[in-house]
Amino acid sequence: MRADIAILGGGIIGSSIAWHLADSGKAGRVVVIERDPTYEFAATPRANGGIRLLFSLPENIAMARYGRDFYAGFAERMAVDGTPADIAFRRQGYLFLSDNGGARQMEANHRFQVAQGVEAELLDPAGVQALFPSIAVDDVDLAVYSPNDAWIDPYAALMGFRRKARALGVEYVKGDITGWQAGTATAGAVALSDGTTVEAETYVLACGAWSRDVAALIGLDLPVEPMSRESYVFKAEAEIEPLPFLKSESDLAIRPEGDGYVGGIPDWSEPACWNFEPDPARFESVVWPALARRVPKMERLKLVRSWRGHYARSILDYSPIIGPWSDGLANVVIATGFSGHGIMHAPATGRAVSELILGGRFESLDLACFGWARIPANAPYREKGIV
Numbered sequence: 001m002r003a004d005i006a007i008l009g010g011g012i013i014g015s016s017i018a019w020h021l022a023d024s025g026k027a028g029r030v031v032v033i034e035r036d037p038t039y040e041f042a043a044t045p046r047a048n049g050g051i052r053l054l055f056s057l058p059e060n061i062a063m064a065r066y067g068r069d070f071y072a073g074f075a076e077r078m079a080v081d082g083t084p085a086d087i088a089f090r091r092q093g094y095l096f097l098s099d100n101g102g103a104r105q106m107e108a109n110h111r112f113q114v115a116q117g118v119e120a121e122l123l124d125p126a127g128v129q130a131l132f133p134s135i136a137v138d139d140v141d142l143a144v145y146s147p148n149d150a151w152i153d154p155y156a157a158l159m160g161f162r163r164k165a166r167a168l169g170v171e172y173v174k175g176d177i178t179g180w181q182a183g184t185a186t187a188g189a190v191a192l193s194d195g196t197t198v199e200a201e202t203y204v205l206a207c208g209a210w211s212r213d214v215a216a217l218i219g220l221d222l223p224v225e226p227m228s229r230e231s232y233v234f235k236a237e238a239e240i241e242p243l244p245f246l247k248s249e250s251d252l253a254i255r256p257e258g259d260g261y262v263g264g265i266p267d268w269s270e271p272a273c274w275n276f277e278p279d280p281a282r283f284e285s286v287v288w289p290a291l292a293r294r295v296p297k298m299e300r301l302k303l304v305r306s307w308r309g310h311y312a313r314s315i316l317d318y319s320p321i322i323g324p325w326s327d328g329l330a331n332v333v334i335a336t337g338f339s340g341h342g343i344m345h346a347p348a349t350g351r352a353v354s355e356l357i358l359g360g361r362f363e364s365l366d367l368a369c370f371g372w373a374r375i376p377a378n379a380p381y382r383e384k385g386i387v
Helices: 012-024 058-072 103-115 125-131 154-167 208-216 280-294 342-359
Strands: 002-008 030-034 094-098 121-123 142-146 171-174 177-182 187-192 197-205 224-236 245-248 253-257 260-264 301-314 321-324 332-336
Touching (some): 012 332, 030 197, 058 342, 103 142, 125 142, 154 171, 154 342, 208 224, 208 332, 280 301, 321 342, 332 342
Parallel strands (some): 002 030, 002 197, 094 245
Antiparallel strands (some): 094 142, 121 142, 177 187, 187 197, 224 260, 224 301, 245 253, 321 332
């Protein structure tokens, strides 16, 4: 099989790139290689789907702004044969709580965010209580509330990108990547487990947490590892006012979901691994006490289900790698390592990579700061006080 552009990985990053390329009308033949079109173990369907502008890097703010606006109009933009692509877009805000000594950094971030045009309000504990009386604030120093931020159904967004890309002529090929030819200057054909080969002019590496293994096939040592994260859906017995997406410095992250809530507490100390098995004891010993501490009305609740997904964690600085393999094979473009921000940054990444491939440079937003060059230079570009 020959293509102009082959995208390795058909998750939300790869599928956004595919759609942006196809929508341009200039990309030629685009092929997406995805080993599991059911996405049973993919990261996107296992994520919480938040979109927020509360970052400390200007590029992350700009990417999230584009993503939030894009998702707000996603249903109509991604409609196929007159059927809207509903992603349950819900603009109910984000609330960041400083409960672990980071108030000064949070205040500095807020000043910067406002200067960048982010609609965000700095709140003292009394201000938090006035808006959300169910939240305990006795240990909270400061908070930032962004009322226009949102969340979506991640799986619906992934399938919306995929359906629309296919409707525009993008071909999705099912197969495990078992080989990838490395020439002296450019990468060659990709071999799949069923014997199929895919040869393209340009290759985009967008395999998420699996990217490192695929990159190694052409000698690219990609500093991206799988970080297992456990999430839960639960229901509270007591009535609680509508809450925003709540994130605390002590790592609690929850949001409303249907008539319950979804979220959890990541274990940053867990070594890089593939672990899809939830730990029943962790919810009772770690997460439930934290929920009851932060929202006392959640002391009585029911765990509905739990699961694990994986961040594509960028080892150097938790920021993505976006752009060409600048000191390697000239026709390889990297788009991975989003470290938990892939869903909110997928639309902007799709636009940027499409511009880079078709025009040779970033046009709408300069993302050179996330390029490969910082990796061998050991020059991290990292968020301040935010994950």
